[in-house]
Amino acid sequence: MEIIRAEHSGFCFGVDRAIEMAFSEAEKTDRKGRLYTCGHLIHNKAVVDRLESMGVKTIGSLDEAREGDTVIVRSHGEPREFYDEAEDRGISLIDTTCVFVAKIHRLVSEAHENGLPVVIIGDREHQEVKATNGWCGYGAFIVGTADEAEKAAGDLRGSEPLVVCQTTIKQELLQEILEVFDSCGIRYDIRNTICNATRDRQKSCADLASRVDAMIVIGDTHSSNSRKLFEIAQKNNKNSYFIENADNSLLNRLTKYNKIGCIAGASTPEWIIKEVIAGMSENVNKNMEQNPMMDFMDDIEKSLRLPKPGDIVDGKIDQVMGDAVIVNMGCKKDGILRSDEVAMEEGQTLADLFKVGDEIKAKVIKSDDGEGGIMLSTKRLVAVENYAELEEAMENKETITVTVTRAVNGGVIAAYKEITGFIPMSQLSDRYVENADEFIGQTFDVRVIRVDTKRNRAVFSRKAILVDEKRKAVAEIWENLNVGDIVEGKVMRFTDYGAFVDIGGVDGLLHISEISWGKLKHPEEVLRIGDIINVKILSLNEEKGKISLGLKQTQPEPWTLVGDKYQVGDVLEGKVVQIKEYGAFVELEAGLDGLVHISEIANKRVENVFDELKVGETVNVKIMEIDPDKRRISLSIKATLPAEEPAAEAEEPAEADAADAVVEAVEDAIRDSQEAADRIMETAEEKAIEAKAAVAEAIDEVKEAIQETAEDVKEAVTEAVEEAKAELSE
Numbered sequence: 001m002e003i004i005r006a007e008h009s010g011f012c013f014g015v016d017r018a019i020e021m022a023f024s025e026a027e028k029t030d031r032k033g034r035l036y037t038c039g040h041l042i043h044n045k046a047v048v049d050r051l052e053s054m055g056v057k058t059i060g061s062l063d064e065a066r067e068g069d070t071v072i073v074r075s076h077g078e079p080r081e082f083y084d085e086a087e088d089r090g091i092s093l094i095d096t097t098c099v100f101v102a103k104i105h106r107l108v109s110e111a112h113e114n115g116l117p118v119v120i121i122g123d124r125e126h127q128e129v130k131a132t133n134g135w136c137g138y139g140a141f142i143v144g145t146a147d148e149a150e151k152a153a154g155d156l157r158g159s160e161p162l163v164v165c166q167t168t169i170k171q172e173l174l175q176e177i178l179e180v181f182d183s184c185g186i187r188y189d190i191r192n193t194i195c196n197a198t199r200d201r202q203k204s205c206a207d208l209a210s211r212v213d214a215m216i217v218i219g220d221t222h223s224s225n226s227r228k229l230f231e232i233a234q235k236n237n238k239n240s241y242f243i244e245n246a247d248n249s250l251l252n253r254l255t256k257y258n259k260i261g262c263i264a265g266a267s268t269p270e271w272i273i274k275e276v277i278a279g280m281s282e283n284v285n286k287n288m289e290q291n292p293m294m295d296f297m298d299d300i301e302k303s304l305r306l307p308k309p310g311d312i313v314d315g316k317i318d319q320v321m322g323d324a325v326i327v328n329m330g331c332k333k334d335g336i337l338r339s340d341e342v343a344m345e346e347g348q349t350l351a352d353l354f355k356v357g358d359e360i361k362a363k364v365i366k367s368d369d370g371e372g373g374i375m376l377s378t379k380r381l382v383a384v385e386n387y388a389e390l391e392e393a394m395e396n397k398e399t400i401t402v403t404v405t406r407a408v409n410g411g412v413i414a415a416y417k418e419i420t421g422f423i424p425m426s427q428l429s430d431r432y433v434e435n436a437d438e439f440i441g442q443t444f445d446v447r448v449i450r451v452d453t454k455r456n457r458a459v460f461s462r463k464a465i466l467v468d469e470k471r472k473a474v475a476e477i478w479e480n481l482n483v484g485d486i487v488e489g490k491v492m493r494f495t496d497y498g499a500f501v502d503i504g505g506v507d508g509l510l511h512i513s514e515i516s517w518g519k520l521k522h523p524e525e526v527l528r529i530g531d532i533i534n535v536k537i538l539s540l541n542e543e544k545g546k547i548s549l550g551l552k553q554t555q556p557e558p559w560t561l562v563g564d565k566y567q568v569g570d571v572l573e574g575k576v577v578q579i580k581e582y583g584a585f586v587e588l589e590a591g592l593d594g595l596v597h598i599s600e601i602a603n604k605r606v607e608n609v610f611d612e613l614k615v616g617e618t619v620n621v622k623i624m625e626i627d628p629d630k631r632r633i634s635l636s637i638k639a640t641l642p643a644e645e646p647a648a649e650a651e652e653p654a655e656a657d658a659a660d661a662v663v664e665a666v667e668d669a670i671r672d673s674q675e676a677a678d679r680i681m682e683t684a685e686e687k688a689i690e691a692k693a694a695v696a697e698a699i700d701e702v703k704e705a706i707q708e709t710a711e712d713v714k715e716a717v718t719e720a721v722e723e724a725k726a727e728l729s730e
Contacts, residue, residue: 002258002259002260003260003262003277003280004208004211004212004259004260004261004262005261005262005263005273005277006201006204006205006208006261006262006263006264007200007204008197008200008201008203008204008263009201009204009262009263009264009273010264010266010268010269010270010273011266011267011268011269011270012195012197012198012201012266013098013099013197014075014098014099014100014101014195014197014266015042015075015098015266015267017075017096017098017099018041018042018074018075018096018098019041019042019047019269021072021094021096022037022041022051022056022072022094022096023051023054025070025072025094026051026054026055026056027054031070032068033066033067033068033069033070033092034057034065034069034070035055035056035057035069035070035072036056036057036058036059036064036065036069036070036071036072037051037056037057037058037059037071037072037074038058038059038060038061038062038071038072038073038074038078038082039058039059039060039074039076039127040058040074040222041072041074041075041096042074042075042223042267043219043220043222043223043224043226043265043267044219044220044223044267044268044269044272045220045244046245046269046272047267047269056072059071062082062085062086062089062091065089065091066089066091067089067090067091068090068091068092069091069092070091070092070093070094071086071091071092071093071094072093072094072096073093073094073095073096073097074096074097074127075096075097075098075101076097076098076101076126076127076128076131077097077098077101077102077105077127077128077131077132078097078131078134079130079131079133079134079135079138080105080109080134080135081134082131082134098167098195100167100193100195101128101131101132101167103193104132104164104167104191104193105131105132105135106135107162107164107191107193108120108132108135108136108140108162108164109135109136111136111161111162112135112136112137112139116159116160116161116162116189117139117140117141117156117159117161117162118136118139118140118141118161118162118164119140119141119142119143119152119156119161119162119163119164119188120132120133120140120141120142120143120164120165120166121143121144121163121164121165121166121169121173121174121177122142122143122144122165122166122169123144123166123169123224124142124144126166126168126224128166128167128168129142129166132164132166141155141156141161143177144173146176146177146179146180149176149177149180149181150180150184153180153181153184153186154184156181156186156188157184157185157186157543157544157545158543158544160187160188160189161186161188161189162188162189162191163178163181163188163189163190163191164191164193165191165192165193165194166194166224167193167194167195167198168194168195168198168224168225168228168266169194169198169228170202170228170231170232171194171199171202174192174194178190185542185543197266198225198266201225201229201263201266202228202229202232204263205217205229205232205233205236205263206232206233206235206236208261208263209232209233209235209236209237209240209261210236210237211259211261212237212257212259212260212261213239213257213258213259213260214237214239214240214241214254214257214259214260214261215233215236215237215239215240215241215260215261215262215263216240216241216243216254216260216261216262216263216276216280217229217230217233217240217241217242217243217263217264217265218243218244218245218262218263218264218265218268218272218273218276219242219244219264219265219267219268220244220265220267220268221242221244223265223266223267223268225265225266225267226242226264226265226266226267226268227242229263229265230242233261233263237261239257241254243276245272245275245276246272246275246276246278246279254280260280262276262277262280306331306332306333306367306374307329307331307364307367307374308364308367309364309365309366309367310363310364311363311364312361312362312363312364312381312384313329313335313361313362313363313364313376314329314359314360314361315327315328315329315330315335315359315360315361315362315376316328316357316358316359316360317354317355317356317357317358317359317360318334318356319356320350320351320354320355320356321350322339322349322350323338323339323350324336324337324338324339324350325337325342325350325354327360327362327376329374333373333374334373334374335362335364335373335374335375335376336373336374336375336376337360337362337376337377337378338375341365341375341376341377341378341379341380342377342378342379343378343379343382343418360378361378361381362376362377362378362381363376363377363378363380363381363384364376365377365380379418382417382418383418383419383456384453386416386417386418386419387419387451387453387456387458389417390416390419390421390448390451390458391448391451391453393448394448394449394450394451397447398448399445399446399447399465400416400445400446400448400460401416401443401444401445401446402414402415402416402421402423402443402444402445402446402460403415403441403442403443404423404439404440404441404442404443405420405440406440407436407437407439407440408422410424410425411423411424411425411427411428411436412428412436412439412440414446414460416458416460419456419458420458421448421457421458421459421460422457422458422459422460423446423459423460423461423462424459424461426463427449427459427460427461427462427463427464428462428463429462429463429466430463430466430467430470444462444465445462445465446460446461446462446464446465447460447461447462447464447465448460448461449461449464470505473505474505474506477503477504477505477506478506478540478542481503481537481540481547482537482540483537483538483539483540484536484537485536485537486534486535486536486537486554487503487504487534487535487537488503488504488532488533488534488535489501489502489503489504489508489532489533489534489535489549490502490530490531490532490533491527491528491529491530491531491533492507492529493529494522494523494524494527494529496512496522497511497512498510498511498512498514498515498523499512499515499523499527501533501535501549503535503547503549506545506547507547508535508537508547508548508549509546509547509548509549510523510535510549510550510551511548511549514538514548514549514550514551514552514553515527515551515552516551516552516590516591517552517555517557517558517590517591517592518587518590518591519577526551533551534551534554535549535550535551535554536549536550536551536553536554537549538550538553552591557591558589558590558591558592559591559592559628559631562592562626562628562633563626563628566588566623566626566633567623567626568623568624568625568626569622569623570622570623571620571621571622571623571640572588572620572621572622572623573618573619573620573621574586574587574588574594574618574619574620574621574635575587575616575617575618575619576613576614576615576616576617576618576619577593577615577616578593578615579609579610579613579614579615580609581598581609582597582598582609583595583596583597583598583600583601583609584596584601584609584613586619586621586635588633592633593633594621594623594633594634594635595632595633595634595635596619596621596635596636596637597634597636599638600624600634600635600636600637600638600639601613601637601638602637602638602641603638603641603643619637620637620640621635621636621637621640622635622636622637622639622640623635624636624639
């Protein structure tokens with residue numbers, strides 16, 4: 001047997017440095033206080049035990065130390081406040097934080113100080129990630145899966161976060177997360193902080209595992225990087241084993257392999273690696289000293305050994321009957337392959353598929369059928385292959401085609417080739433589904449979201465496909481939208497500050513100030529839910545998913561048509577929209593008002609305008625003057641009324657006329673100043689309304705975000721309950 005050790009194996013630079021510093025400190029004799037490590041220095045029990053034998057105790061926090069003690073900071077690092085607390089309490093620190101981890105701390109600290117969001121890709125429960133988060137005010141987005149990345153993307157839109165990585169994660173996870181951010185349109189500043197030693201070790205593991213008969217990964221079960229090495233080894237060699245030390249009984253079973261690969265995690269000491277390799281070599285020597293007769297005995301034992309349920313066996317067909325096939329598997333019992341355990345098309349028989357002497361592969365489903373035979377199945381073997389296809393489809397996010405066969409509690413059962421899977425009610429559609437019966441018999445594409453080969457379970461999602469399709473359709477719509485375009489839309493819903501209009505798959509906001517040239521208190525004054533209207537695109541913000549629309553811009557601004565539609569002397573009907581001390585404003589059409597001065601309201605002297613007119617009242621008015629430059633129209637109600645009998649001639653008409661002229665001039669001046677003041681107030685009111693609308697819109701967005709989060713949680717819980725119900729019903 002040949003034992004090959006991976007090129008990159010054992011202690012990395014950071015761990016080696018931490019161990020050296022810890023042992024050096026433990027050997028000092030002039031220290032006054034006690035010596036601790038806060039948490040295990042590295043994830044290896046043998047190293048921790050050796051430090052304890054040297055008097056180095058492990059504590060969970062600084063609360064367990066007192067003034068004058070010394071605490072060793074582990075290579076994974078600690079948050080910023082850890083150092084501040086130690087200084088305040090007079091506790092000395094030996095900082096063994098890996099230099100690569102310390103670099104990450106500096107990066108996130110600078111980003112936090114500059115107001116930039118931080119994304120940490122890694123395991124949120126890992127000490128390195130917890131410590132790094134403590135250097136940016138614990139405000140980082142911690143992302144460990146594609147689903148977590150997609151949720152974080154919603155909060156990161158419009159920003160450019162700094163992205164760093166846990167030093168021991170797999171490169172594939174980094175690429176997967178970045179692909180999600182790219183698909184969501186997130187711009188980011190990526191710093192690939194995966195340790196070079198980690199990348200080299202993982203690459204070395206994959207390469208060696210693919211070239212040997214069996215692969216051994218040596219490491220502590222609590223070591224994150226060791227577990228990842230084992231995952232990589234398993235992916236490249238099904239005969240992969242995880243051991244902690246040379247005492248593992250597994251070493252006795254490795255003699256059947258000719259070539260064995262060996263790799264160790266970053267926290268595995270060299271002495272353990274050498275003990276394991278020596279242990280394997282010793283077992284090989286013992287095996288070589290066996291009596292040659294043992295080879296013959298092995299053959300006999302093999303013939304007596306019966307396959308167990310779940311084993312995949314090879315055999316040769318001895319007999320083909322109407323309802324079963326007899327298979328010789330080289331052991332003391334024959335295999336029985338019944339027709340109901342064979343995938344056959346309608347009208348086919350066993351004789352059509354099998355002939356005496358054919359070699360077949362099957363799965364053992366029962367060691368004894370009660371009559372001395374071993375029950376086999378080729379259908380279930382195909383199912384194993386089908387489950388492997390599902391796992392691959394799930395890993396690669398590929399779609400598969402299924403057919404819904406029946407409804408169960410909480411969802412439906414769907415068939416994929418020779419196996420079935422569960423589709424929860426919440427994953428059947430991107431809309432609410434009350435009755436699943438409508439889907440029975442339908443064939444459609446789904447995404448595989450869970451596979452459990454041990455329990456022969458699979459969970460599918462059609463909703464994921466529909467959401468992706470909708471997302472792509474929305475992206476295509478955005479590509480074809482331009483500021484200034486006039487598009488058709490449908491009024492979907494109202495708010496106090498405007499209306500939301502669907503313009504072909506995406507919603508845009510039609511602000512209340514952009515609906516009409518006139519003043520509105522609520523969109524319902526002009527629009528109705530379901531109205532089809534033409535709107536103009538005023539602005540686009542794809543990052544935030546916001547579109548601003550205008551309706552009034554599709555119609556001429558009233559003042560541009562005044563000269564063509566209205567002339568001095570015209571008598572018109574209008575509505576009183578505003579009353580002031582000096583007169584009343586009458587609306588001739590939306591966005592076009594004229595002033596009826598107090599002196600033009602009646603054929604008498606009017607002391608109080610409110611006594612003569614009411615807001616909303618319809619009146620006849622005559623145009624007395626049009627001033628396009630000042631955008632002012634002077635109106636008169638009095639001029640439309642019948643003339644009164646002339647009064648007795650005044651004693652001094654000349655003096656009266658002069659007095660009236662002075663009064664009128666003063667009133668005009670007052671009116672002008674009051675109108676100017678009113679315009680200033682109206683502008684201020686409009687700004688206040690816009691500010692209030694902006695606040696209301698922001699509140700709506702926050703409510704919507706909270707609702708989406710709540711719905712996600714509710715959906716996840718509902719899905720789990722539905723799946724459990726489905727399993728019970730089956």
